[in-house]
Amino acid sequence: MKQQLEAIKKQAMDKLAQISDIRELEDLKVAYLGKKGELTRILKGMGALSAEERPIVGQMANDVRATLEENIANAKLRLIREERNQRLKSEVIDVTMPGKIRAIGRKHPLTLVLDELKDIFLGMGYEIAEGPEIELDYNNFEALNIPKNHPARDTQDTFYISENVVLRTHTSPVQIRHMQNNKPPIRIICPGRVYRSDAVDATHSPVFHQVEGLVVDKGVTMGDLNGTLQAFAKSIFGKDTRIRLRPHHFPFTEPSAEVDVSCWGCGGSGCRICKGEGWVEILGAGMVHPNVLRECGIDPDIYSGFAFGMGIERITMGKFGIDDMRLLFENDIRFLKQF
Amino acid sequence: MKAPIKWLSDFVKINVPIKEYTDAMTLSGSKVEGVEDLGKDIEIVVVGKIVAIESHPDADKLRICKVDIGSEVLQIVTGAPNVKEGDYIPLALVGAKLPGGEIKLSKLRGVESYGMMCSIDELNLTKDYLPDAPDHGVYVFSGTPELGADVKDVLNLDKVVEFEITSNRPDCLSIIGLARETAATLGETFKIPKVEVKEEAGGDINDLVSIEIENPELCYRYAARAVKDVKIEPSPAWMQRRLAAAGMRPINNIVDITNYVMLEYGQPMHAFDLEQVQGRRIVVRTPKDGETIRTLDGQDRDLDSDMLLICDENRPIGVAGVMGGENSEITDKTNTILLESATFKGSSVRITGKKMGLRSEASIRFEKGLDIENAIPALNRCAELIELLGAGKVVKGIADCNRMPYEKRIMKFQPERINSFLGSEIETAQMVKIFKSLEFEVDEKNMTLIPPSFRNDIVELADLCEEIARFYGYNNIKSSLLSGKESMQGRKTYKQSMEDVIRNTMVACGLYEAYTLSFASPKVFDTINLPKDHHLRNAVVISNPLGEDFSLMRTTTLPDMLKSLSINYNRNNPEAALFELSYVYLPIEGEVLADERGTLTIGMYGGTSNFYELKGAMEELLLAMGIKQYEFRPEKDEASFHPGRTAKLYVKGKNKEMVYAATLGEIHPEVAENYECPSRTYVAVADTNVLIEASTTEKQYSQLPKFPAITRDLAIVVKDELYVAQIIEVIKQKGGEYLEEVSIFDVYKGAQVPEGMKSVAFALSFRALDRTLKDEDVNVAMDRILKNLEKSFDAQRR
Numbered sequence A: 001m002k003q004q005l006e007a008i009k010k011q012a013m014d015k016l017a018q019i020s021d022i023r024e025l026e027d028l029k030v031a032y033l034g035k036k037g038e039l040t041r042i043l044k045g046m047g048a049l050s051a052e053e054r055p056i057v058g059q060m061a062n063d064v065r066a067t068l069e070e071n072i073a074n075a076k077l078r079l080i081r082e083e084r085n086q087r088l089k090s091e092v093i094d095v096t097m098p099g100k101i102r103a104i105g106r107k108h109p110l111t112l113v114l115d116e117l118k119d120i121f122l123g124m125g126y127e128i129a130e131g132p133e134i135e136l137d138y139n140n141f142e143a144l145n146i147p148k149n150h151p152a153r154d155t156q157d158t159f160y161i162s163e164n165v166v167l168r169t170h171t172s173p174v175q176i177r178h179m180q181n182n183k184p185p186i187r188i189i190c191p192g193r194v195y196r197s198d199a200v201d202a203t204h205s206p207v208f209h210q211v212e213g214l215v216v217d218k219g220v221t222m223g224d225l226n227g228t229l230q231a232f233a234k235s236i237f238g239k240d241t242r243i244r245l246r247p248h249h250f251p252f253t254e255p256s257a258e259v260d261v262s263c264w265g266c267g268g269s270g271c272r273i274c275k276g277e278g279w280v281e282i283l284g285a286g287m288v289h290p291n292v293l294r295e296c297g298i299d300p301d302i303y304s305g306f307a308f309g310m311g312i313e314r315i316t317m318g319k320f321g322i323d324d325m326r327l328l329f330e331n332d333i334r335f336l337k338q339f
Numbered sequence B: 001m002k003a004p005i006k007w008l009s010d011f012v013k014i015n016v017p018i019k020e021y022t023d024a025m026t027l028s029g030s031k032v033e034g035v036e037d038l039g040k041d042i043e044i045v046v047v048g049k050i051v052a053i054e055s056h057p058d059a060d061k062l063r064i065c066k067v068d069i070g071s072e073v074l075q076i077v078t079g080a081p082n083v084k085e086g087d088y089i090p091l092a093l094v095g096a097k098l099p100g101g102e103i104k105l106s107k108l109r110g111v112e113s114y115g116m117m118c119s120i121d122e123l124n125l126t127k128d129y130l131p132d133a134p135d136h137g138v139y140v141f142s143g144t145p146e147l148g149a150d151v152k153d154v155l156n157l158d159k160v161v162e163f164e165i166t167s168n169r170p171d172c173l174s175i176i177g178l179a180r181e182t183a184a185t186l187g188e189t190f191k192i193p194k195v196e197v198k199e200e201a202g203g204d205i206n207d208l209v210s211i212e213i214e215n216p217e218l219c220y221r222y223a224a225r226a227v228k229d230v231k232i233e234p235s236p237a238w239m240q241r242r243l244a245a246a247g248m249r250p251i252n253n254i255v256d257i258t259n260y261v262m263l264e265y266g267q268p269m270h271a272f273d274l275e276q277v278q279g280r281r282i283v284v285r286t287p288k289d290g291e292t293i294r295t296l297d298g299q300d301r302d303l304d305s306d307m308l309l310i311c312d313e314n315r316p317i318g319v320a321g322v323m324g325g326e327n328s329e330i331t332d333k334t335n336t337i338l339l340e341s342a343t344f345k346g347s348s349v350r351i352t353g354k355k356m357g358l359r360s361e362a363s364i365r366f367e368k369g370l371d372i373e374n375a376i377p378a379l380n381r382c383a384e385l386i387e388l389l390g391a392g393k394v395v396k397g398i399a400d401c402n403r404m405p406y407e408k409r410i411m412k413f414q415p416e417r418i419n420s421f422l423g424s425e426i427e428t429a430q431m432v433k434i435f436k437s438l439e440f441e442v443d444e445k446n447m448t449l450i451p452p453s454f455r456n457d458i459v460e461l462a463d464l465c466e467e468i469a470r471f472y473g474y475n476n477i478k479s480s481l482l483s484g485k486e487s488m489q490g491r492k493t494y495k496q497s498m499e500d501v502i503r504n505t506m507v508a509c510g511l512y513e514a515y516t517l518s519f520a521s522p523k524v525f526d527t528i529n530l531p532k533d534h535h536l537r538n539a540v541v542i543s544n545p546l547g548e549d550f551s552l553m554r555t556t557t558l559p560d561m562l563k564s565l566s567i568n569y570n571r572n573n574p575e576a577a578l579f580e581l582s583y584v585y586l587p588i589e590g591e592v593l594a595d596e597r598g599t600l601t602i603g604m605y606g607g608t609s610n611f612y613e614l615k616g617a618m619e620e621l622l623l624a625m626g627i628k629q630y631e632f633r634p635e636k637d638e639a640s641f642h643p644g645r646t647a648k649l650y651v652k653g654k655n656k657e658m659v660y661a662a663t664l665g666e667i668h669p670e671v672a673e674n675y676e677c678p679s680r681t682y683v684a685v686a687d688t689n690v691l692i693e694a695s696t697t698e699k700q701y702s703q704l705p706k707f708p709a710i711t712r713d714l715a716i717v718v719k720d721e722l723y724v725a726q727i728i729e730v731i732k733q734k735g736g737e738y739l740e741e742v743s744i745f746d747v748y749k750g751a752q753v754p755e756g757m758k759s760v761a762f763a764l765s766f767r768a769l770d771r772t773l774k775d776e777d778v779n780v781a782m783d784r785i786l787k788n789l790e791k792s793f794d795a796q797r798r
């Protein structure tokens, strides 16, 4: 019987060495170790052995079984690994082929810039205030220290609905509404759509967008205005941006300033964007005129404030290098896909 | 305001390079728009006199001239036909630089030429600047300038700085005003040369004319001088050139002198023919009933009761500040003139000018409010120039009616308040220096300030702060960042956050954001098939639009979306999918302002666009906005849309009622054609006010199921026109407590389904929260559902 066991073991090991398929392996396992397998068959003959031989042969049979089981398990692992490697080889794809893009859309470049501005000022503690586009002449002009027939009305070509109703020429009336309904401290930005009667061309549109800001509190200084504008300019145009204030006149602020930022195209040395000046004008600002505060029931001897305003189209065009304002309102998908 | 540097230099020294000067002026508040250098690129061009001309032996069109330039006589060959012996001409010598290039010694048909005689084109000048220049050919000087002199000096080719003057500074609409600012900016001294009037005509103005102001609220001061023996002729070249450089066309000596004084002093002047002033009286008043005037431009003007007139004893002879009357115009026969120097109420001039459609350099200055104290100095300067030019003899004295005498404003000088307003630490001494350089009277003992008479804009502390800041330097004020102020928290309102949700969802649905203008043409309503009596035809009308196409505030965004899609389609973009978040403007009966309603517009064509894609975007939005109770109802009667492919969306509003929120569907082929859009174009228009009202950000977790579901398929055949929403409603009603979800997985028409019918297959899922369901539980429900579908719709199980 010992020889028989040895023979079975050798035979099984030989077959095992040649096996290349996991199903063959299963068959082999059944053939040798199964209930009707070779080993079982031999062990059935144990009864014919002597009492001395029995444990020895029994031990031997168990050894053979253990050896075969171990080798079969190893072979299985080997086969699985081989099979997997085979599959991986057959699954090679060309990773240099273009990717498939999930069809999501894009926000309009004006929205992108507006969102950025909102984020900057929300972070500086400003709220976002809104108001109507069809506005009372009072809110758009008179409360802002621009009475009827004031020469400053010349510079704002206004669309009129009636004598007392206009399409707002700036978002400043939102500031008026806010001041009339809220007590200082006030810290708001007013984004929105505004109107001036300019014909459509590469740099003008009768409809455009602004963001204005207003801060009113005790002891607000012109230095605070400078600092705020500086922080804002660095946030949106980069940390090396410098600003320059030029005295100007707006009826609703005193002192007033036009504000330039160092050119984002050349950093100040002069280029096409800044027309060689090194500076690009982007906003108007100033200390809120005492008459405006009075008109809103705020005592200018106690409170002071600053205000600023900027055109979003101009900033958007500068930021993205867009050379024709009309592109912003045509909605050609080839344009919109670029943002 | 154009200011020639040499003119400014009559009053202040400008000893810095031009770029440094203009930068400094810009930063002190006189913004420089540009610098025009009339003598740019002109070098070594001198005055020459043609002393001899002979013809060229080998060329008919050329002539050989001998030109004396003082130091020598040069041979010049010219093709210009207009020159003759004795003419003084500009001569570019060999080595001269002209805008067209450098002049070299040349040979023309064998004859050497040592230079070139210049036309105004070659000197880069225009007839505006040199009105006496010929249209073609060499420029010939009118006088006898010094031979060899630089033409830049002779022609006064100056640098001209153009300033932007803001409406609060009418005093700077003058050379003197800008010279004052220049002096304060550069730290130089400002000085007006002494004005001397000889008054050689004798007599007395008060014997010639009397002045009355009937409306002192409209005319503050009216002063006049008289000039006898007036001789109308061209003004001298120097004056013509200064006027031309400053942008005014020379006309004759009297007009030029009044314009010159207006530019120099900022005070407009007007000249009347005194012999035409009836009764030798000037009366400043508003019109009498039915009065009219024919102005200098020959137009008859109706007059409103609030317009201010300059009249003689009987009739108007001018519209104050706007234009003179034809009846008192200066003519060749005029012998005695009356020079007016007045100050009127700015807004009155402005309104009158606007009504008459007249605006001039004079009215622009009057409109902004002039310095009462400037009237007399300007009048004297005018008289001085008349004498200087020999244009007439000035009568002794000034007739002056001053009904609103200037009163000095005494203001408190509070350096500490100025510093705390600016956030600066400027020394009092420096403030005093700045105020003095601006001609304020400073009383350091009583700490008071008196602004000069020409600074009507200075009324309170903030104005004083601006003056200090301008000359201390805006950019020298140290930056701070609201330090010490209460810190505040910024956040978006609910509406603003929801608008972000809408945009983000639209983008996630593959839509690109569009922006369109808010105007509409009255014609758009027809192009979208809107019925004649539709309420959206009632729009807010702009009274002064850019044109009919922009004359209304839009009441619907549909036309603009179609226009945007059409632009894409006509540019051969195979597909487009857009959305816009904007407003429409609906008039409210009895209200002054409009109802501005937030509107979401979606539009698409091409690619995978179809009704369900559009509806899917809306459904995704409802999900994102937390709107769970809504209904899409078929809509047959929306004229802009396809009657069989359109739905209206209703959402549950505040009062638990279903509220209209959107219309979505395929655009009616007629409308699509009107806009040149593809026939399958899909648009949704939603009212975001309603959607935001119905939305919520509240979320509630519901437990994940612990027990398995049983799913059953149900395929039925029903009439084609039956809406699946109706079937689902019945299924849900009759599905029992365990019915968890119903979804459609197939809709089929064609073979094996009778004509006019369709097969719809549903997947139903049943689940109990507390146990595993048994088949029997579900069978009961399925039987009940099927029975009811048979009963309600004649449905046949497949």
Ligand SMILES: [Zn+2]
Pocket (backbone or CB within 6 Å): A263, A264, A265, A266, A267, A268, A269, A270, A271, A272, A273, A274, A275, A276, A278, A279
């Ligand atoms: Zn640049």
